[in-house]
Amino acid sequence: MCDREQLIDAYHDGELTRDERAAVEAHLTSCADCRDALSAARHTSRLFAGATLPELPAGAVGRMYGAWAVGIRSARDRAVLRIASWLTAAAAAVLVAGLIGLRNAPEPRGGNLAWDAPVNEAPVEATTAPELVQVAQWQAEDLSR
């Protein structure tokens, strides 16, 4: 058993560079084990090329057709998840827009940020935006169930 036999498989499979091929061919002239290994690899490939396939069991094609319904169902489930994640993203966008709205809102007297301001003086956006976020969040959760 020659330790280069694994290389013979790679040679047979066309996986060697030109130089490696030349080296293997030189080696083959002097190594009977590797010549046998190459011959066996070729025989094996021929056996596979001529191998017979089993007959399909009765009704198998009909059952294969049935994969369609399963595939459609899982595609629909994925579509729902996509919509849910889109809604979550939309909710996040609304949140960001709301925060930007807050930052750009007329600054209350003396306060740095809107949420530092007294509640009764908070700009309108401060109350509406989070509600929208909540509604979108509920929708997303509902859809992803």
Add this chain to the structure above:
Amino acid sequence: MAAASNSTSGDAASPPGGAARIPDDAELFRRIAVGDQAAFRALVDRHGRYLFGVARSLSRSSADAEDLVQETLVGLLNAASAGRFRGESSVRTYLVSILVRQAGMLRRRATRRQEEPDAGEPATTGSAQAGVEARLDLHVMLGALSLEHRQVMVLRELEGLSYQEIARALDVPRGTVESRLHRARATLREKFGGYFDDKDAGHV
């Protein structure tokens, strides 16, 4: 593989004279992606027997093989609807790659449930006849090998993938593909050496 020639040229041009054209696999796949069930059935008609044959050679029973084909086809439909397959290989090779991976996953699941390991099937059919071209059942030949060895042999000998492509399909290093192929062939040589004709004995 005589029973399943690879019919996946990307040629989508109409033949002269406007004769009814049989859609190739790539076109069937495009139609499947937009929800054409008839195209899916046509693809099953074309490759179902081959897929089952390969699945049978990777499974313990005919029923397991059908389950494997079923999961493979669902996998194809998922890939079609998600636009994952971009025609980098033939549709048939893509199907077989899914199938071979699924076989590995099913086995891992079964091993976790501590079932009997896949023992393969004894090679009992056929007999060696000198000078006559021997034909063996695919699952008899592959039954002599471990699942890992069957996977690489299917992708190499039936689908003609390169070592790199096999490594990618199975998510193992290229060197692993190389050594598995070598050991698989050594086992087959040991078990089926009697079927080898001597057309190229000693010839380089």
